[in-house]
Structures are given as C-alpha cells and as structure tokens.
Amino acid sequence: xxxxxxxxxxxxxxxxxxxxxxxxxxxxxxxxxxxxxxxxxxxxxxxxxxxxxxxxxxxxxxxxxxxxxxxxxxxxxxxxxxxxxxxxxxxxxxxxxxxxxxxxxxxxxxxxxxxxxxxxxxxxxxxxxxxxxxxxxxxxxxxxxxxxxxxxxxxxxxxxxxxxxxxxxxxxxxxxxxxxxxxxxxxxxxxxxxxxxxxxxxxxxxxxxxxxxxxxxxxxxxxxxxxxxxxxxxxxxxxxxxxxxxxxxxxxxxxxxxxxxxxxxxxxxxxxxxxxxxxxxxxxxxxxxxxxxxxxxxxxxxxxxxxxxxxxxxxxxxxxxxxxxxxxxxxxxxxxxx
Amino acid sequence: xxxxxxxxxxxxxxxxxxxxxxxxxxxxxxxxxxxxxxxxxxxxxxxxxxxxxxxxxxxxxxxxxxxxxxxxxxxxxxxxxxxxxxxxxxxxxxxxxxxxxxxxxxxxxxxxxxxxxxxxxxxxxxxxxxxxxxxxxxxxxxxxxxxxxxxxxxxxxxxxxxxxxxxxxxxxxxxxxxxxxxxxxxxxxxxxxxxxxxxxxxxxxxxxxxxxxxxxxxxxxxxxxxxxxxxxxxxxxxxxxxxxxxxxxxxxxxxxxxxxxxxxxxxxxxxxxxxxxxxxxxxxxxxxxxxxxxxxxxxxxxxxxxxxxxxxxxxxxxxxxxxxxxxxxxxxxxxxxx
Numbered sequence: 154x155x156x157x158x159x160x161x162x163x164x165x166x167x168x169x170x171x172x173x174x175x176x177x178x179x180x181x182x183x184x185x186x187x188x189x190x191x192x193x194x195x196x197x198x199x200x201x202x203x204x205x206x207x208x209x210x211x212x213x214x215x216x217x218x219x220x221x222x223x224x225x226x227x228x229x230x231x232x233x234x235x236x237x238x239x240x241x242x243x244x245x246x247x248x249x250x251x252x253x254x255x256x257x258x259x260x261x262x263x264x265x266x267x268x269x270x271x272x273x274x275x276x277x278x279x280x281x282x283x284x285x286x287x288x289x290x291x292x293x294x295x296x297x298x299x300x301x302x303x304x305x306x307x308x309x310x311x312x313x314x315x316x317x318x319x320x321x322x323x324x325x326x327x328x329x330x331x332x333x334x335x336x337x338x339x340x341x342x343x344x345x346x347x348x349x350x351x352x353x354x355x356x357x358x359x360x361x362x363x364x365x366x367x368x369x370x371x372x373x374x375x376x377x378x379x380x381x382x383x384x385x386x387x388x389x390x391x392x393x394x395x396x397x398x399x400x401x402x403x404x405x406x407x408x409x410x411x412x413x414x415x416x417x418x419x420x421x422x423x424x425x426x427x428x429x430x431x432x433x434x435x436x437x438x439x440x441x442x443x444x445x446x447x448x449x450x451x452x453x454x455x456x457x458x459x460x461x462x463x464x465x466x467x468x469x470x471x472x473x474x475x476x477x478x479x480x481x482x483x484x485x486x487x488x489x490x491x
Numbered sequence: 492x493x494x495x496x497x498x499x500x501x502x503x504x505x506x507x508x509x510x511x512x513x514x515x516x517x518x519x520x521x522x523x524x525x526x527x528x529x530x531x532x533x534x535x536x537x538x539x540x541x542x543x544x545x546x547x548x549x550x551x552x553x554x555x556x557x558x559x560x561x562x563x564x565x566x567x568x569x570x571x572x573x574x575x576x577x578x579x580x581x582x583x584x585x586x587x588x589x590x591x592x593x594x595x596x597x598x599x600x601x602x603x604x605x606x607x608x609x610x611x612x613x614x615x616x617x618x619x620x621x622x623x624x625x626x627x628x629x630x631x632x633x634x635x636x637x638x639x640x641x642x643x644x645x646x647x648x649x650x651x652x653x654x655x656x657x658x659x660x661x662x663x664x665x666x667x668x669x670x671x672x673x674x675x676x677x678x679x680x681x682x683x684x685x686x687x688x689x690x691x692x693x694x695x696x697x698x699x700x701x702x703x704x705x706x707x708x709x710x711x712x713x714x715x716x717x718x719x720x721x722x723x724x725x726x727x728x729x730x731x732x733x734x735x736x737x738x739x740x741x742x743x744x745x746x747x748x749x750x751x752x753x754x755x756x757x758x759x760x761x762x763x764x765x766x767x768x769x770x771x772x773x774x775x776x777x778x779x780x781x782x783x784x785x786x787x788x789x790x791x792x793x794x795x796x797x798x799x800x801x802x803x804x805x806x807x808x809x810x811x812x813x814x815x816x817x818x819x820x821x822x823x824x825x826x827x828x829x
Binding site: 299 | 538541542545546548549634637684686717720768772773774775778779780782783784786787800801804805807809810811813814815816818819823
C-alpha cells in the first residue's frame, strides 16, 4: 500500500468509502479516528462518511462481552476470535472502557493483550475511544460498528468492563450479551451487579480447567437456576450457562454454537431485526433527550437559579413539581425574549 | 359540620390549610380534588395550597403495596389498616390505578372494597385519580400524600396493581415497598415481573391459611433464597419474606413489625431521609425532562419531520445520532427565529 498516514487523513469521503468497502484496515482505522475526533471540521466529514457506509452496514453479528478485571476477557476473546477466524469469519473487537476517560489509565489496556489475534489479518482490534462522557464514548463505538460492518467484518465484539452504566450501553448496541464469570467460593450470585442478569443472553464460567472444574460446574448450575427465576425476554430466548477454559481452548466452540443458535432463532422469529430497529429508535430518542437536557442545563439563567431551587426542594419549602415549573419558566421565557 | 360541599370548594387557601391541619376529611377530599383538577383556574390555588401544606408534611411512613388482581390487596389493607388503627395510628390509603384511565374501568375498584376501614374515622380512603398519562396520575398522588400528611395521617398506603410502570412510580414516592403474592404450583418466581424484585423491601405470601399453609411456606422459602441473589440496597436493608392470612388476620402484626424495624434502621443510618431527598430531586429532574420533551414533541415543525426521519432511521439511511441532530436543529432554529 503506498498511501501514507497523512494522505489518508486528507482523503475524501468517497475515497474513504471505497477503501473501507475493500476492507483496507488503514483507512478503517483513520475513519474511526475521524468519527472520534472532537474537531469541528471533522464533524461534517465524519457524518457524511457514516451516511455513505450505512447501506453497507448491518450484516454482522454484534456481541457484547463483559466481566470484571481478571476474569480473562482478553484470553477469551483471543481464543474465541481465533476459533471464528478458522471458521472463515472476519472479526472486529471494539471496547468501551469508561476508566480510560476517568483515570486516563485504561483497565482494558490495549491491543497487546491479544497478541495472537492482533497478528491475524482477518481480525481488527481497536482500543476504547476516550471522552469525558460515557454516552459520548458509547456513541463513537456505535458509529465505529457501522464502519467495521461496511469493511466486511462478520462478527463485531464490543468488550467492556462493568464500570458505571457501560454494560447497559453496550447491551443497547449488540445483538447478544455475554457475561464472563469465575467460579468463586460458593454463593456466586451475591457479587452480581444489579440489573446485569436481565441483560445477559449467556453466562460463561471461565477458567474451568484442572482443579477448578468442579467449582466451575457448581457455579454453572447455580447460575442456571438463578436465570430460571427471571422472566423470559420478548425474543423468547432462554439465557444459557456454560463453563469454558479460554486458556486451554475448551468450550469455545460451544460458546459460538450458542450464539449461532441465538441468531438463527431470533432471525426466524423476527426479533433480531426488531431489536436492531428498536435499538436505533432508542438511540434517537435518547440523543434528543440528552441534547434537550444539555441545552437546558447550559442555560445561564437556569444555572443561576438551580442551586437555590434545589435547596428549597431539599428543605421541603417547595414541591419538586413546583420547582420544575419555576426552572422551566425561567428557561422558556428567556428563549422567547431572544 | 355546617360547611356544605359548595362552600368548601370556594374556600380560600388559608381556610383549606386551617381545616386540613385540623384533620377535616371533607376539606382534605376537596383539596385533593383541587390538585387533581385540570382546570387552569384551579392550578394556581392548588399549587399555593401545596406550598402551604409542605411545612406540615413529611411526618408519615409511606408504604407502597402491589400485587396482581386476586392476591387480596384490599383484604390485606383492611386488616393491616385496622391493626394500625388499634395502635392509635391514622392511616390514609391512596391508589394509582393505570387501568382507570385506560379502560375507564378500574381494576382496583373503589372504597367499597374496604368496608370496615371505610367506617373508621381514623382511616381515609381515596380512589385513584384519573388521567391520560400515568406520570400525571402519579404526580397527583404524590401531591395528595403531602395533603394527607398535613392532615395528620401517620401511615400513607399507596396501592397499585402492576400495570405498566405503575410499580416503579409508586416505589419512587414511598419509603417501603411491599409485594403481595400468592403461593402457586411451584416455581413461584417465573411469574415475577421484570425489575420488581429490585424494588421490593418485603414479600408477603397472602392466603396462608387452612390447606394453603404448606404451599405458602414453600413459596416463602423459595422467595427468600431468590432475594439472597440480589445485591443489598444502599440502605443495607435485607428484604424480608413472610406468610400471612389477611382474611384470618394472621401475620398482619408481623408485617407492621417489619416495617417498623425498617423505619427504625433507616432513620438510624440516615437513609430514610436521604431516600426522601433523593426521591424529590429525582422528581424534579424527571419533571424537567418530561416538560422539555413535551415541548419538543409538541413543536409543529418537529412533528412534521419526525415520521420521515424515523423512517430513515428504520431503513438505515441515517444514523440515529444524525437523525437526532436534524430534529434538534429544526427545533432550536425555529425557537431562535421567533
């Protein structure tokens, strides 16, 4: 390839599109950098590029993977990805790592975690975008999915660590949500984060090898009965629980089999596409909500009055509804005066 | 009392306040009717009355009670209320019944369900307000709580049937959330609505009498282990599960004991007040959000373009973020032109 980095950066939207559709990784990387950019001038170009890519997107299976640090996410993705590549799939791994924006250090680290996969020409690995707002980070990742799909990746993995709302955000942009766990010392479920079980399509107990096998099997059966306590999702999928050893490559094929079964079933009953449409509508509504709120709370008059009114609510001098009305009036009155 | 209904309706805010503080049920009823009114002219008066009542509010225990039709909510509240009245408490029962606005018929019926309690002078029973929006119905109920507290009620029960988001709304205005259940034929937890376990502070298995006792006890132990699977709430309360027979008045004292323990514990660790403050802040923020959205979606230009843009999102012609930007621009541009 004779393009150098500088040239690509200045490529036109149609040059970007053409090369992304050819699966050119350098162009893909630069395109993701473009949508991640916070520079005003990159904005319009990024949005045109996304629009151009959209007709070629949507043909992958999007898998969310979460689990606490130490559970073996990288090792799992490495084994899982290698398995998929053997099956002639092309896979992209994106991450949403809230820690990278908060602490400037990243829990999920970078590509070097997945040494084998990094060398595969059919794998594309991209670390988490940075940003001050988790919502902004998520938006960039959702847009990166579109670019990766246009570049022909069949399986997109979105990896996250369970910080803040990152799991909810990831689950709102994937078809299948996978929770990695370790077998511990009994009562596995105590440590489960609130709300996470509802998001989960499968739980995989990792590191089920050697002396851990029995414990992992126990954990598996405990999670399985726990999942039975939850109502079925609208798509009629009953979440699965299996054990695996990502290190020893045991159970990896089974994990992919489960996801394939899920895709087959949900495509047959229509819920696969319904879910994607619903996700997009949701992102639309949420983005509007967020922008309305951003605009409201950025208003100087609102800012001047907010603390006083909040304190009146706290001291029960004013009902929250009355308080809301007062602030809303301040906001819209000013708008009308302009 | 020589006031007739017509006179009370025209009473001034300070006349309302004075008589509500004296515990006059007729004034209280009329005041609730006033806050429920959708007439423009009642608005200002209702809001002044609420503001006047606020300093006298906040001294009750607010209990949310939910359960499917047939679980025995009325019978439970009747027995529970009667027990409290024996303990020298004054209790108010309010309801949030989404069905009353949707079907014009109410699942929760009216006062006649609680015949004994209706006759008690220390009990005040008020059926669900009607309204097209569940949020509006909830707002009216939250405001009615303030009036009831000003009228000196020690325990406010908010009853609901689990339709739509009604349980979440009720839990956002009470101190303690109670789920009534029946023992069924094994695997009790399958029928539990998504998210409801997280809201629950206690589960009471009703109709635990005669030949049902064994089954109820089984259900109790099943729910108890299920609740252990959930992480503790921030207030450190571990949800309790008991059996009772509202009809035979068995276990009713225990139910109140649990709630008293809860109040004692959360008042000691500060979470009782923290929760109320957090609830009020939440209502403030949610009300602002709702009004911003109402204003946005009521905008004619937005309405004209919304369907077209939504369809473009559905057909993957435009990303949800781009779509949001387009609508937001239409909205604010118009505002600026005015």
